[in-house]
Amino acid sequence: MKKIEKARLPELFAALNETAALYLPADRDGVAAFTRWQEGVTLTEKLNTVRSAKDLFFPQVETLANFKTQGGTIEIEDAARQDEDFIVFGVRACDLRSFEILDRVFLAEPQDTFYKARREHAAIITLACNAPEETCFCTAFSIDAADPQGDVTAFLTDTALCLRANTEKGENLLAKLPLSDGAESEIAAWQKQARETLEKLPIQLDLSGFTGERMMELFNHPAWQPLSEACLGCGTCTFVCPTCQCYDVKDFKTKDGVQRFRCWDSCMYSDFTMMSAGQPRPTQKERFRQRFMHKLVYYPMNNEGIFSCVGCGRCLQKCPIHMNIVKVAKTLGGERDA
Amino acid sequence: MQVKEKAIELLSSGKVSRVLGWKQGEFCYDLTPAVFESAEEVERSFVFSPLAGANLAKYLIAESRKEGVVAAFLKPCDSYSVLQLCKEHRIRRENVYLVGVPCEGTVDPDLLRENAKGLTAVREAGGTLVCDTLYGEKRVDLSAVLLERCKVCKSKKIVVFDELLGENGEENPQSTRFAAVEEIENLTPEERYAFWQKELSRCIRCNACRNVCPACSCETCVFDNAKLGTDNKAPASRFEEQYFHIIRAFHVAGRCTDCGECSRVCPQKIPLHLLNRKFIRDMNTLYGQYQAGADEESLPPMLDFRMDDCEPSAARGGKQA
């Protein structure tokens, strides 16, 4: 365990940024976001960012290729992959779990080389939680918010930032920083208090009913109608979600060719997976159902029972009508009215 | 009579077949709009409080096209949205029963949560919100956590109703809702551009602002129309900064009642109301006072043509560098 006084955080960030481009959660006009560090940028006081850390590996928009026409020829230019190292500081345990979930999608064959390059070039410094909010339910997915992993784990106590390397990459990184020696015991009380709070979080979910065997029963559940009734189909829940992974590929006509890009898509949208035969999910009920069935049933069926929700609570905070995965899970699980 | 009791009475007397309202959430602030079909359902989970911020006017477009009469509870600002939608023949007035509810302001859950971290429950005591949190009890002034639209409320008058719960209020000509618009007008074009770029570059194009907006009720939005080639779901090439929001503001000009829903729902806290208010203010100065949704008869400024209308050049200007 290494440490640095809290007052010297700017120095630490500068030193980290010396080794590779540093991103950290900072306030931008009152909204916390992963931000490229520069002199003067400080760590947010907020528990988590509005957009998740997923953005750094799977950005909302990215160019895949450029096609240039000249006379009768077309020149195809592949877009560059990430080729420089970068550091992400301040990833919460929930967002860290989201990387594992995304990895199973993007790193399965055929691998997504854009995503892969970013994953390989990143060093991740997680930040343990000791002041969760009422919307947090990471505990439902056996995530230990008081001791997340990553290349390095950081613990911010009242006086110091304690850092523990978990990987070789993390060891090498810490060796380059102006740190003094610390001991596990320094965070023991802090961690104990964090765990006590985590234990009494108000959202307790029983997800045992969400199994592959019950897929059709859940799919045909009458509660989808009332649950989705007020949904605006806006897609906010999918865009702030750290595990939502759907994208669309589009062409943008430029002066002398075509720019092919991908952008996040949302199952909540009317043109999602639109085919020449039409829209397979004709009303908001089916679109809404897709999002939750994917998180709670389809993804786990394909991935050894791992749910693709991490309990970060972003959809609880940001849905304009306050409909969310907790209400859905409790309703389908029989704990509350639709 | 309280809102919940009224909902029960309307359903049990058979006066209406459905009630549009708010359903209890996990916490105190996460109420979901819902349609209630029986008094028992209302009894079980209907809630009305200063945390019922959502304007339910837009739901009446679809609800008023179903069998039977649906009841809805309207805060003053919601009533403007409803009347505007009636004026546009979007809501079928004969199929809705409107109950006006006087309002002292609705709470911004984000602001409340910031002031009471780990918020689990809340009670109102006078002008104070007593909050239970994971970290103990917190007292917060109600006036400090109101939504922006409520802090500058334009009118406490309920403009359309079949029945009122309490006294109707008045318009508030003293509202300072245009103050921030004036401040921006006083910037140079470069400063103004920088301001909007800073704000709009946070946009994630989630469409919450558009989808919640009662004025955005087109069957297919121009930004979703693949057949026209105008569809767009990526905030690429600075599109957001330059087009989406400005086009949307134009599309609702003269119909936007300034209900404040767009700013309320924006996950990125973009002050979208400033764009709409700029349009409202311009229309007021260039074409005469007009409040969308205030009545059903007057011609909207964008549909009205008079020989003495100003020339487009009158709208240019602003402070030059």
Ligand code: SF4
């Ligand atoms: S579904 Fe909601 S709580 Fe779960 S990971 Fe996504 S945003 Fe977070």
Ligand code: SF4
């Ligand atoms: S959900 Fe868990 S890991 Fe994520 S911010 Fe909350 S307490 Fe921390």
Ligand code: SF4
């Ligand atoms: S669930 Fe909420 S955030 Fe998601 S699309 Fe529906 S209204 Fe929007």
Ligand code: SF4
């Ligand atoms: S709600 Fe906010 S973030 Fe979403 S599209 Fe509108 S302005 Fe952009």
